[in-house]
Amino acid sequence: MKPKDEGKIAEIYAATLVLVKEQGLAGITMSMIAKKAGFATGTVYIYFANKEELIVKLFEKCSTDYANDYFAGYDPSSPFKVAFHTIWMNMLRYSIEHFDELVFIEQCFHSPFITDETRKATKERLLPWRELIERGKKEKLIKQLDASWIMLFVRGSVRDLVKHCTYNQLKITDTFKESLFEMCWDGIKD
Structure with missing residues (x-):
């Protein structure tokens, strides 16, 4: 063969x-x-074999790549804000550079193509981020909300920012990135 x-x-x-x-x-x-x-x-x-298999395999590849990119250069022993900044910037960079994958992941995650088991595996890939959020709460640096809500707020703001800028052909400069990070940080800090 x-x-x-x-x-x-x-x-x-x-x-x-x-x-x-x-x-x-x-x-x-x-x-x-x-x-x-x-x-x-x-x-x-x-x-x-069929569209379903293609979608599932592509979703697994994209979600694995996305999660791996989240943690590029991430050091869990760094001060909380430094570690959070690393993940936030990685999330933003990936979303800009891999916009088609971002749209695909978003459409697939709640579709019937993706099983609960696959969703769970996707969430488990992001466990280091959840652990960082829990650490920030424990250190009383961020709001004492469920980690899922904080992660949703952060990820949602990044996704919406990138979608808005992409669809409106707006440039995201380094200065703009840092300003947006500070807005996000202000939204979660305690």
Whole structure:
């Protein structure tokens, strides 16, 4: 049996991400994905049995990449605000550089394609961030709210900022990033 071509899988994934951003998760078909990738529909079926399998595998890849990027350069022993800043900036950078993946993850997370088990695994990948939030609460540096609410506030503000800037073709400068970080910090600090 011939091994699967990782390059073709990457092209199928890229085509899927663009189509989901343009048309939504429910609005795409395997033939649309194949056409966008420049392949015959049968070629896509060599790599994925159906749309559901493709969506699940792509979601797992994107959510793993997203979580890994959250923690690039993160040192859990750093002072809380420094560690939080690292994760926040990583989250923002990933959301800007991988906008199609951000849209895809957001659309998939609550779709019927993604199982409760997959959602749980996705949340577990972000456990170091939750632990950091709990540490900030314990050190009385941030609001004494459930960590899920704080994480939702932070992640939601980053996502909405990036979506607004992307759709309105606004530049996000380094100065603007730091100002936005401080706004977010002001929103969670105790």
